[in-house]
Amino acid sequence: MTFIPFNKPGLAGDELKNIEQAIANAHLSGNGPFTKKCQRWIEQRLASPRALLTHSCTAALEMAALLSGAGSGDEVIMPSFTFVSTANAFVLRGATPVFVDIRPDTLNLDESLVEQAITPRTRAIVPVHYAGVGCEMDEIGRIAARHGLLVIEDAAQGVMAAYKGRPLGSMGDASALSFHETKNVIAGEGGALVVNRSEWFDRAEILWEKGTNRTLFSRGKIDKYSWIDVGSSYLPSEINAAFLWAQLEHAEAITDRRRAIWAEYHRRLAPLESLGVVRRPIVPDHCTANAHMYYLLVADAHLRPGLIATLDKHGINAVSHYAPLHSAPAGRRFGRTAGALDVTESVGERLVRLPLWPAMVPDEVTAVIDAVTAWAGAAWR
DSSP: OOOBOSOOOOOOSSHHHHHHHHHHTTOOSSSSHHHHHHHHHHHHHHTOSEEEEESOHHHHHHHHHHHHTOOTTOEEEEESSSOHHHHHHHHTTTOEEEEEOBOTTTOSBOGGGTGGGOOTTEEEEOOBOGGGOOOOHHHHHHHHHHHTOEEEEEETTOTTOEETTEETTSSSSEEEEEOBTTSSSOOBSOEEEEEOOGGGHHHHHHHHBTTBOHHHHHTTSSSSOOBOSOOOBOOOOHHHHHHHHHHHHTHHHHHHHHHHHHHHHHHHTHHHHHTTSEEOOOOOTTEEOOOOOEEEEESSGGGHHHHHHHHHHTTBOOBOOOOOGGGSHHHHHHOEESSOOHHHHHHHHHEEEEOOOTTOOHHHHHHHHHHHHHHHHHHTO
């Protein structure tokens, strides 16, 4: 039996050649030639004025939280159905995450519930683009403007995806991208902070360079650099940037292949949805998804263990996703909820992610579909 992993990172082009070049350049620490190439690609792709490569999306979120000025006594609105870094970035600054329920269709932050969660302490809204499907950014932007709030996009899953033709990550005051090995375009570990607010440009570079004005020094604008502000070691190694650059050069092809696999899942699992066994992902017409993941929502929570066990029996590694943050020990300690989170809790118990990576071959995709179909037949007897 051939094992089919949930994810399998691979090479897209000149990754190894680029790493050799980075070594030959004798620059393996941050902010070298490959870092700069990656940053220019992001800026051009998102039509955003400033991008800073980071060692993780977590680092980018932490930088965004610093730029936002969020601190003790402030509140930040976000979904509970997200990775812990979304909340941790603001908790580290002393702010309180305020968890709002998600939409039942896209599983994104429910924009219709955001306004009622706003208090005089609210500082920012953090939409998370789940599965590379855009949140309703127009309405979120209008709410933020009415109340004088910042918008920080968690676009970890959003590279190569768009909302109404606008790239995810280009619409907030700042955004965070991920290049973790489970994402579409990868560096092993990596991320980027995208800064769309011009008055944040200079400070972002200082935070990025451990709180110093070293970037000005490297440009020859000052004769020595010094400690200016808070900051940390947010730069990635040139090894990671060299790997990432090869992936970015093939980002279109990687995305096309993922979309083809996603579409095959979607087409061939449609009969199970019509029977009411599962619900497939929903992508609104105004969103251009990047096929970051393919998930199923089983009809009832008690069915999920059986589906995962059946796939495992066939040598297929399928997994659940986030345990909602509001119900976690740290979520209860550091955050609060705004209203009921019924959709979040239901989705957290019913969602199963299927294997999806660019080098999957048709036989592997078919094997996953056949195993899901076999489970459905047994479960629905």
